[in-house]
Amino acid sequence: DAMVIQNPRYQVTQFGKPVTLSCSQTLNHNVMYWYQQKSSQAPKLLFHYYDKDFNNEADTPDNFQSRRPNTSFCFLDIRSPGLGDAAMYLCATSRVPFGLASTDTQYFGPGTRLTVL
Amino acid sequence: GESVGLHLPTLSVQEGDNSIINCAYSNSASDYFIWYKQESGKGPQFIIDIRSNMDKRQGQRVTVLLNKTVKHLSLQIAATQPGDSAVYFCAENKFRSGGSNYKLTFGKGTLLTVNP
Numbered sequence: 001d002a003m004v005i006q007n008p009r010y011q012v013t014q015f016g017k018p019v020t021l022s023c024s025q026t027l028n029h030n031v032m033y034w035y036q037q038k039s040s041q042a043p044k045l046l047f048h049y050y051d052k053d054f055n056n057e058a059d060t061p062d063n064f065q066s067r068r069p070n071t072s073f074c075f076l077d078i079r080s081p082g083l084g085d086a087a088m089y090l091c092a093t094s095r096v097p098f099g100l101a102s103t104d105t106q107y108f109g110p111g112t113r114l115t116v117l
Numbered sequence: 118g119e120s121v122g123l124h125l126p127t128l129s130v131q132e133g134d135n136s137i138i139n140c141a142y143s144n145s146a147s148d149y150f151i152w153y154k155q156e157s158g159k160g161p162q163f164i165i166d167i168r169s170n171m172d173k174r175q176g177q178r179v180t181v182l183l184n185k186t187v188k189h190l191s192l193q194i195a196a197t198q199p200g201d202s203a204v205y206f207c208a209e210n211k212f213r214s215g216g217s218n219y220k221l222t223f224g225k226g227t228l229l230t231v232n233p
Contacts, residue, residue, distance in 0.1 A: 004160075006160075040125050040226075041226075042206055042223035042224065042225060042226055043161065043206075043223055045220065045221070090160050090161070092160075105151060105163055105166060106151075106163075106221055107163060108153075108160035108161045108162070108163075109160050110159055110160045111158075111159065111160045113158070
């Protein structure tokens with residue numbers, strides 16, 4: 001009964017080699033988020049989609065991109081991974097309709113651990 | 118701002134004791150708060166939430182207390198068990214202008230270790 005699914009759970013890539021991480025959800029939620037979490041730190045929001053509307057955080061490097069082809073799926077693309085991009089990448093979803101609803105829970109997937117060699 | 122730093126606050130308790138994990142939040146306008154539990158190698162798991170019009174909410178073995186006067190949040194775990202060992206994050210839903218209206222901002226996290 002997994003609700004937010006991330007694949008793969010572990011990903012190894014080489015320095016500079018593009019990599020794509022996948023997230024899918026069975027909750028039919030409007031919003032999907034991508035977070036980066038480094039060791040012993042809190043999750044850091046990279047960007048999110050409200051339906052098809054992409055919302056980037058101001059401090060997210062251009063090296064990180066995202067695609068949401070439909071409600072269920074969202075992808076994180078890292079165009080040229082550096083050693084500093086090694087981290088856990090978390091996908092989350094919430095129901096929030098566009099513009100309102102401050103009280104809405106985010107549900108997280110299990111994460112993808114990215115290693116950059 | 119975002120949480121930074123390599124050293125998590127830690128709390129070590131004996132199995133069966135009650136645990137209290139504290140969190141200070143930054144924005145007096147925040148109106149929704151969530152506690153997450155994150156076990157090693159896993160994503161954050163929702164534990165309990167509370168809205169700003171409440172000062173206490175209880176779940177199964179967990180209680181969240183909200184003190185808006187001093188912008189303080191706490192999570193109480195009754196009869197702590199080894200399976201409760203994890204990092205606990207508080208998160209506040211902060212209003213901001215531009216783009217989406219709200220952003221969930223995480224605190225630093227507290228590592229809870231339960232000794233059998």
